[in-house]
Amino acid sequence: MTISIVVAISENRAIGKDNKLLWYLPNDLKHFKAITSGHTVIMGRKTYESVGKPLPNRRNIIITRQDIQIEGCEVVNSIKAALELCRTEREVFIVGGAEIYKQSLHLTDRIYLTVVHKQFEGDSFFPEIKKTDWLQVSREDHQPDEKNSLPYSFITYEHV
Numbered sequence: 054m055t056i057s058i059v060v061a062i063s064e065n066r067a068i069g070k071d072n073k074l075l076w077y078l079p080n081d082l083k084h085f086k087a088i089t090s091g092h093t094v095i096m097g098r099k100t101y102e103s104v105g106k107p108l109p110n111r112r113n114i115i116i117t118r119q120d121i122q123i124e125g126c127e128v129v130n131s132i133k134a135a136l137e138l139c140r141t142e143r144e145v146f147i148v149g150g151a152e153i154y155k156q157s158l159h160l161t162d163r164i165y166l167t168v169v170h171k172q173f174e175g176d177s178f179f180p181e182i183k184k185t186d187w188l189q190v191s192r193e194d195h196q197p198d199e200k201n202s203l204p205y206s207f208i209t210y211e212h213v
Contacts, residue, residue, distance in 0.1 A: 055144040056136065056160050059088055060179055061167035061205075067175025068151060072103045075173040078201045085148075088165055093145045095135045095157075100149040101126070114138060116153060132157050151177035158182070162212050170204040188213050 061081050062068055069075060090110045098117035107113040107125035114127045114135045122128060129135045132153065139145045147157050158180050164187065187210040194206045 054136075054140060054142055055162045056147065056157070057088075057144055057163040057165060058147045058154060058157065058161050059085055059165045060149065060154060061085075061169060062179045063169050063171055063173040063175070065172040065175075066178045066181065067173045068149065068154075068179050069103070069177045070173075070175045072099055074103075075175055076169055076171075076203055078167075078169065078203060078205060080195065080201050081167045081169075081205060081207075084165075084167065084207055089146045089148065093139050093142055094148045095132070095139075095145060095153070096148045097150050097153040100153070103150075132160065136160070151179065155180045164208075164210040166208045166210065168206045168208060170206070182210070186213060187211065 060068060063075060067075060093112040093114060094108055095114045095116065098115055098119065101115045101123065113125065114129060115123055116129055116132065116135055118130055127138060129138065136145070147153060147161070164182070189208060190211050191209040192206060195201065196204050
C-alpha cells in the first residue's frame, strides 16, 4: 500500500487558521479531487468538521480520540487503526490536519504538495520535510488567472 499525503501550504508552511483554509484556489480543489476520488481519505476530526460532510466518491476515515459516530464515515482513534482498515488498498490519502500530518509523515511514501507562493498568518502548519529524504518527481508552476488569484505550484515528492 502506498501512503500519500495531499496538502496545500503557504511559503511559510501555514495550512489553516481558525479551522479554515487560508485561500481559495479552484484549480487546487480540482487537483485534490482528481487525486483522491475513488480512494480512501484519512483525516482528523477537526479537518472533517471544517469540510462539514463526507467527501463524495471517497471512503472517509476520521481519526479522533472522541467516542463518536459520523454518518457516512468510519471513525477510528489512531493513524495505525486507520491504515489497518486500508491494508488491501493500493493507495490511501492522508488529507489533514496538522497533527495528523505530523503523526503520519514518517509513514508516508508520497506527498502531493501544493505550494501557494505567498506567506500567510496561520495557526496550523505542515511539518518541515527534510529535502534529503524526498525526491521531487514532478512540478507544475501556475500563475494567477481569472479564477485563481495567487501563484501556486503542484509538486509531487517520493520518499527515498
